[in-house]
Amino acid sequence: MILTLKKRSVLPGFGLALGWTLLYLCLMVLIPLSTILIKSASLSWAQFWDAVSSPRALASYRLSFGASLVAALINAVFGLLVAWILVRYRFPFRRIVDGLVDLPFALPTAVAGIVLTTLYSPNGWVGSRLTKVGIKVAYTPLGVMVALTFIGLPFVVRTVQPVLQDLDVGIEEAAHSLGANLWQTFRRVLLPELLPAWITGSTLAFARALGEYGSVVFIAGNMPMRTEITPLLIMTKLDQFDYAGASAIALVFLVASFSLLLLVNVIQRRQSSLPVLG
Amino acid sequence: MATTASPRILTAPRTKPRVRTDPALVRWALIAIGGVFLGLFLLLPLAAVFANAFAKGATAYMAALREPEAASAIRLTLLASAIAVCLNVVFGVAAAWAIARFDFTGKNLLITLIDVPFSVSPVISGMIFVLLFGAQGWFGSWLAARDLKIIFAVPELIPVMQALGGEEEEAAVTLGASGWKTFFRITLPNIKWGLLYGIILCNARAMGEFGAVSVVSGHIRGLTNTMPLYIEILYNDYQFVPAFAIASLLTLLAVVTLVAKSLVEWKTERQAAEHDSVTEEGL
Amino acid sequence: MSIEARNITKRFGDFAALKDVTLQIPAGELVALLGPSGSGKTTLLRVIAGLEFPDAGAVFFDGVETTERSVQDRGVGFVFQHYSLFRHMTVFENIAFGLRVKPRRERPANERIRARVNELLKLVQLDWLAARYPSQLSGGQRQRVALARALAVEPRVLLLDEPFGALDAKVRQELRRWLRRLHDEIHVTSLFVTHDQEEALEVADRVVVMNEGRIEQEGSPDQVYHQPANAFVYRFLGNLNLFSARVQDGKTYIGEPANGFVAQSDGHRPLVYVRPHLLNIERRPTSENHIPAWVKHINSAGSLVKVELATEQGERIQVEISHERYHEIDLKKDDAVFVSPRDMRVFADT
Numbered sequence: 001m002i003l004t005l006k007k008r009s010v011l012p013g014f015g016l017a018l019g020w021t022l023l024y025l026c027l028m029v030l031i032p033l034s035t036i037l038i039k040s041a042s043l044s045w046a047q048f049w050d051a052v053s054s055p056r057a058l059a060s061y062r063l064s065f066g067a068s069l070v071a072a073l074i075n076a077v078f079g080l081l082v083a084w085i086l087v088r089y090r091f092p093f094r095r096i097v098d099g100l101v102d103l104p105f106a107l108p109t110a111v112a113g114i115v116l117t118t119l120y121s122p123n124g125w126v127g128s129r130l131t132k133v134g135i136k137v138a139y140t141p142l143g144v145m146v147a148l149t150f151i152g153l154p155f156v157v158r159t160v161q162p163v164l165q166d167l168d169v170g171i172e173e174a175a176h177s178l179g180a181n182l183w184q185t186f187r188r189v190l191l192p193e194l195l196p197a198w199i200t201g202s203t204l205a206f207a208r209a210l211g212e213y214g215s216v217v218f219i220a221g222n223m224p225m226r227t228e229i230t231p232l233l234i235m236t237k238l239d240q241f242d243y244a245g246a247s248a249i250a251l252v253f254l255v256a257s258f259s260l261l262l263l264v265n266v267i268q269r270r271q272s273s274l275p276v277l278g
Numbered sequence: 279m280a281t282t283a284s285p286r287i288l289t290a291p292r293t294k295p296r297v298r299t300d301p302a303l304v305r306w307a308l309i310a311i312g313g314v315f316l317g318l319f320l321l322l323p324l325a326a327v328f329a330n331a332f333a334k335g336a337t338a339y340m341a342a343l344r345e346p347e348a349a350s351a352i353r354l355t356l357l358a359s360a361i362a363v364c365l366n367v368v369f370g371v372a373a374a375w376a377i378a379r380f381d382f383t384g385k386n387l388l389i390t391l392i393d394v395p396f397s398v399s400p401v402i403s404g405m406i407f408v409l410l411f412g413a414q415g416w417f418g419s420w421l422a423a424r425d426l427k428i429i430f431a432v433p434e435l436i437p438v439m440q441a442l443g444g445e446e447e448e449a450a451v452t453l454g455a456s457g458w459k460t461f462f463r464i465t466l467p468n469i470k471w472g473l474l475y476g477i478i479l480c481n482a483r484a485m486g487e488f489g490a491v492s493v494v495s496g497h498i499r500g501l502t503n504t505m506p507l508y509i510e511i512l513y514n515d516y517q518f519v520p521a522f523a524i525a526s527l528l529t530l531l532a533v534v535t536l537v538a539k540s541l542v543e544w545k546t547e548r549q550a551a552e553h554d555s556v557t558e559e560g561l
Numbered sequence: 562m563s564i565e566a567r568n569i570t571k572r573f574g575d576f577a578a579l580k581d582v583t584l585q586i587p588a589g590e591l592v593a594l595l596g597p598s599g600s601g602k603t604t605l606l607r608v609i610a611g612l613e614f615p616d617a618g619a620v621f622f623d624g625v626e627t628t629e630r631s632v633q634d635r636g637v638g639f640v641f642q643h644y645s646l647f648r649h650m651t652v653f654e655n656i657a658f659g660l661r662v663k664p665r666r667e668r669p670a671n672e673r674i675r676a677r678v679n680e681l682l683k684l685v686q687l688d689w690l691a692a693r694y695p696s697q698l699s700g701g702q703r704q705r706v707a708l709a710r711a712l713a714v715e716p717r718v719l720l721l722d723e724p725f726g727a728l729d730a731k732v733r734q735e736l737r738r739w740l741r742r743l744h745d746e747i748h749v750t751s752l753f754v755t756h757d758q759e760e761a762l763e764v765a766d767r768v769v770v771m772n773e774g775r776i777e778q779e780g781s782p783d784q785v786y787h788q789p790a791n792a793f794v795y796r797f798l799g800n801l802n803l804f805s806a807r808v809q810d811g812k813t814y815i816g817e818p819a820n821g822f823v824a825q826s827d828g829h830r831p832l833v834y835v836r837p838h839l840l841n842i843e844r845r846p847t848s849e850n851h852i853p854a855w856v857k858h859i860n861s862a863g864s865l866v867k868v869e870l871a872t873e874q875g876e877r878i879q880v881e882i883s884h885e886r887y888h889e890i891d892l893k894k895d896d897a898v899f900v901s902p903r904d905m906r907v908f909a910d911t
Contacts (some may be wrong), residue, residue: 078315085312089305099540100320106479106532108486110506111525114513115323118522125326126318150319170645173612174707176632178659178714182300188662192649214488214506218513251885273353 028197036254040245051245052252056224057233064230065256067141071148076202079156080194086157087164105154109214116147117218137219144229147215152205159201164192200267207260210253297425319441327529331522342520343527351508358504359484366480371473474542486528562623562717562750563588564609569618570593571604578604579615580774588623588768591744591751593761596771597797603722605771610720617730622717636712638749642723644703646695652706653691656681659714661686664818681709693702709741712749721753725760734758737764758798760788770794792908795834802840802878804852806831806907813907814850831909835902838881843899844869844890852903854878856894861887868892870900 039142040048051057076167085091086098104112120127120137137143167190175185213231220227228236230253332339342348488506512521522535564586571579579601586592594602607613609620611632619628627635646655649776660674669677682688695703704724713718724740725733741764744751749791755761761768762782770777770785770793779791804815814832843851854870857877861867865881871877879898892898 011482056421073883078312081308082312082316085305085309089309090302091309094864095540097316100316100324102536103324103532106482108506108525108528108532109489110488110509111486111528111532112323113329113488114521114525115326116338116508118518119322119326125322150323153319156376167644168645170641170643171647173632174639174641174645174647174710175658175662177612177637178710179633180658180662181633182304184662188658189647205561209308218510 007153036247036250039244040251043244043248048248049246051242051248056228057230057249060228060230060233061252063141063144063226063228064210064253067144067148067229068206068212069262070145071152071209072202072206074145074149075152075156075205078199079153079201079205080198082162083157083160083164089254093121101157102154104150104152109151110213110218112150112215113147113218116150116215118220120146138219139227140225141227143219143221144216144227147219148209148212151212151215152209155205155208156198156201159197159204160194163197166192191220196267196270200264203264207257207262210257210260324529327522327526329454330518331526333522334519339518339523339526342523345520348520348524351505353529355485355505359481362484363477363480367473367477473537476539478535482531486533564718564750564752565621565624566581566605566609567619569605569608569615569620571601571608571613571615574833577774579608580620580775582771582774583774584769584779585750586750588750589748590766591741591764592753592769593765594639594752594769594771595756595758595761595797597756600771601774602756606647606720606722606752606754609718610637610639612639612646636714636717638714638716638719640704640707640711640719640721640724642726644695644700644707644727646703646707646710648695651692651694652682652687652698653678655695655706656710656713659711663714677713681713684712699732700728701736704728704736708743712747715762716749719749719751721751722852723754723756725757726755733760741765752864762798762894770797772797789906792832795908796905799835800879802835802837802880804833804835804867806833813904813905815902831907833902834906834908835904837867837879838865839902839904840880840900841903842870842880842882842886842890842892843901846899846901848901851899854898854900856892856896856898859887859892859894866892870898 010108043051086094086101117138118124119132122128122131122136122138122142124138130137135142137146171189172185175189180188211231213229213235216229217232220229220232222228222232224233230249234246234249234253237243237249414556485504485507487504488510505528508526509521509524512518564584566582566584569579569582570577576601582601582605584605588762594605596602604613608615611627611630611634615628621627622635632639635710647658650658656678657674660669660677663669669820677689679688682691685703685708687702690698690702690706695706706726708721708724714769725736737760740753753765762785763783767779768782768785769779772793774854778785778794780788785794787796789798795801807814813833815829815835841847852872854872856868858869859866860869861884866884866887868880868887869883870878870880880900890898
C-alpha cells in the first residue's frame with residue numbers, strides 16, 4: 001500500500017474505507033479529468049492556440065471572468081453585511097432569513113435561470129421598473145452578473161458567519177474600554193480576524209461563478225462576442241463536434257479553477273496557523 | 279476540518295444571537311440594507327417561481343404536471359438521483375470515516391480531490407462524459423445524471439464525525455466489538471442526522487443538476503429528459519406556466535432541503551451540548 | 562479618583578445579579594470584590610466600567626455622574642480574565658492601541674507613543690518581548706501585557722476581572738504580589754474581582770464581600786477576617802468548624818445542649834463557628850468549654866499538622882496544630898482527647 005498510516009490507529013476499517021474511496025475517486029474524478037488532457041493533446045500547438053485565443057473565446061473569458069469578479073465583489077460586501085446582521089443583531093424572522101441564505105445553493109440552476117430571467121426581462125417584476133430608468137438587465141452582461149451574484153450569495157455569508165460567531169466578546173470590550181469607537185474597533189480589531197474567512201468565501205464565490213452554466217444561459221441571451229460565457233462556448237463547440245477545440249478551452253478554464261482552489265487552500269492553511277491564544 | 283469548499287452543516291449559526299450594544303441607528307441601517315439585498319435576491323425569486331406557476335390558476339398547474347412527458351421526466355430524475363444518492367452515501371461515509379478518524383499521508387490531497395467536482399464547471403464535467411462515452415446513447419445520459427453528485431454527501435459528513443470525537447468508537451473497540459459492529463451500532467446512530475442531511479442535500483443536487491446533463495443529453499442521441507432539461511425545453515417554447523410548474527416542484531424540494539438543514543443543525547447542537555454537559559459534570 | 566456606586570440593581574432575565582448595592586471607593590485605594598460565583602461581583606465591576614448598564618441606581622466618578630456614559634468615554638482601564646489581547650498585533654501594538662485610537666486632536670505623535678509604550682514595557686518588565694505576538698507569551702506575561710495596555714491611556718481607575726484566574730497557582734501568587742507593588746508605585750484607584758479569599762486578603766487595602774447580589778461586609782482584610790459580620794463572611798474567608806451551642810448562664814459553650822436546645826429570642830438555634838487553627842487538643846480538659854473526640858486522621862505534611870477528629874455523634878472536626886504541640890501530646894490515631902476553642906463566633910442558624 002503506498003499510503004501508510006501516520007500513526008497506528010485503533011479503529012478498524014481503514015483499509016476498506018480508503019480503498020473504496022480511492023476507487024470511486026478514480027472512476028469519477030481522475031480518469032474523466034485526464035481525458036480532457038488527452039483530447040486537447042490531439043491538437044497541435046498552433047491549433048491549440050487558435051482555439052484558445054480566438055476573438056470569440058477571448059470575449060467569453062472576458063465576460064466569464066469579469067462578471068464573476070463583479071459578482072464576487074458584490075457578494076463580498078453584502079455577504080459580510082448579511083453575516084454581520086445575522087450573527088450580531090436580533091430582528092423578526094431572523095431564523096427564517098438565516099435558513100433562506102442557502103437557497104441559491106439548494107435551488108436547481110435551471111430553476112434559478114428561468115426565474116431570474118422572468119424577473120429581469122423587460123416585462124418582468126423588476127425588469128419593467130428598471131427599463132423605465134433606462135437599465136436593461138436581461139440579455140446583457142448585467143444579467144449575467146445578477147445571476148452570478150445570486151449563485152454566489154451563500155458562500156461569503158457561510159464562511160464568515162462561524163468566525164464572527166466565535167469571536168471573543170472580550171476583545172471588543174477591550175477595544176471599547178481603550179477608547180476605540182465602533183469603526184475603529186471594526187477596522188483594527190474585528191476585520192483582521194475576519195479577513196481570512198472573508199477572502200476564502202469571496203474566492204469560493206468567484207470560483208463558483210466561473211463555472212456556472214444553468215442559471216446564466218437563460219438570462220444571458222448568449223450572443224457570441226457579447227453575452228456568451230465560456231461554459232456556453234464549450235457547449236457550442238461540442239454541438240459542432242469540435243471536441244478537441246472544446247477540450248482546449250476547457251483545459252484553460254480548468255487550470256484557472258484549479259489555481260483558485262489552490263489559492264483557497266493556501267489561505268486556509270495560513271489562517272489555521274495564525275497565532276491563536278492558548 | 280476539511281476545506282470549507284461547500285457550506286457545512288456545523289458552520290451555520292447557533293440558536294442564540296449574541297446581542298450587541300451597537301448603536302441602534304447603525305443596527306437598523308445595516309439590517310435595512312441587508313433586508314433589501316436579501317429581499318431582492320432571495321425572496322423575490324422564491325415568490326416568483328410560485329407566482330408564475332400559478333399564473334393561470336391551479337387547474338393549469340395540475341394539468342402541466344400530468345403531461346406524459348412531464349411524468350417521464352420526473353421518473354427519470356427520481357431514478358437517476360436515487361442511484362446517485364446510494365452510491366454517494368456509501369462513498370461519503372467511507373471517505374468521512376477515513377478522513378475524520380485517521381491520519382495518513384496524502385490526506386490533504388484526498389480532501390482537495392474530493393472538493394474538485396464541486397468547483398469544476400458542470401459543462402466541463404458533462405463534456406468529459408461525452409468524451410468518455412462517445413455515442414453510447416442512453417448509457418451516457420444515465421451516467422451523466424450521476425456524476426456530478428458524487429461528492430456532495432461527503433463534505434457534510436466529515437465535520438459531523440470530527441465533532442463527535444472518536445471516543446465512543448474506541449470504547450466499543452476496547453469492549454471487543456468488531457469493525458462492522460462498531461460501525462453499525464455506534465457510528466451510524468451518532469451521525470444519523472448529518473447523514474440524513476447529506477442524503478437530502480445530495481438528492482436535491484442530483485435532481486437539480488442541469489449543466490452536465492444538458493451537455494451529455496444533447497450530444498448523445500436517443501435520450502429522455504430529466505426535470506431540469508424539461509424545464510429548459512418548456513421555457514424555450516414559451517410554455518411558461520408548465521415550465522414554472524415543474525420548477526415549483528424542484529423549488530419545494532429545495533425548501534425542504536433548507537428546512538431539513540435547520541433541523542439537523544438544531545439536533546446536532548443539542549447533541550453536542552449534551553455531550554459537553556456530560557463531560558463537564560465530571561465527578 | 563473616587564468611585565461611588567449608589568443603589569445599583571441589575572437583572573438578567575429572571576436572575577437578579579445586583580440588588581440595591583451601594584459602594585464607595587476612595588481615590589487611590591486597591592479594593593477587592595470578593596465572593597462566590599453568582600454573587601454579582603463581576604456584574605458590579607462591569608457596571609462601573611460601563612460594559613453593562615444598571616436597571617436602577619447610579620455610578621459616580623469623583624462625584625460626577627457617569628451612569629449613562631459609554632465605556633469609551635469613562636476613562637477606565639479594564640483587564641480581562643482571559644486577557645483579550647489582540648492576537649494579530651504585537652505586544653507593542655497592543656499596548657499602543659489605546660493611544661492610536663484617540664481622536665486626532667488628542668492623539669500623541671508617534672515618538673511620544675513609542676516612548677510611552679516602552680516606559681510601560683519597562684514597568685511591567687517585558688521590554689524584551691515588544692515584538693512578539695500574544696500567542697508566543699506565557700499566561701503571566703500576557704496578563705502583564707494586558708495590564709500595560711490598560712494603563713497606557715492613563716485611566717482614572719483600573720478595573721480587573723479575576724485577573725489571575727486563568728493562571729497556575731505559583732504564577733498567580735507571584736503576580737498578585739507584583740500587582741500590589743505596582744499599585745504602591747502608581748497609586749491608581751483599583752478595583753479587582755476575585756473568588757479567592759487568600760488573594761483578596763493578601764493584596765487589597767479593603768475587601769468587599771459579596772453574596773447573592775448584596776454586600777455582606779466591607780472593611781480592611783483584618784476586619785473582615787477577624788470580625789466577620791455574619792456566618793457567610795466567616796465561612797467564605799477560611800475553613801471552619803461548626804458546633805451546636807449550649808447556652809448556660811448566659812455563656813455559650815460548644816457541645817450538645819443538655820436538654821433540648823436553648824432558643825435565642827428570634828427562635829433560631831445558635832451555632833458556634835471555630836477556625837481549625839483556633840482549636841486546642843488536650844489529653845485532659847482544661848476549661849469548661851470542651852467536648853470529647855477521637856482522632857481519626859493525621860496529616861503532618863505541611864506547615865501545620867492537620868488532625869481530623871470525630872465526636873460522639875460522629876460529626877467531624879478539623880483542627881490545625883503546630884508540629885511542636887503535635888509532638889508534645891504525642892498524638893496518635895484513635896486517641897481519645899478533648900477539643901476546646903481558643904476563640905469562637907456565634908451566629909444564628911440560618
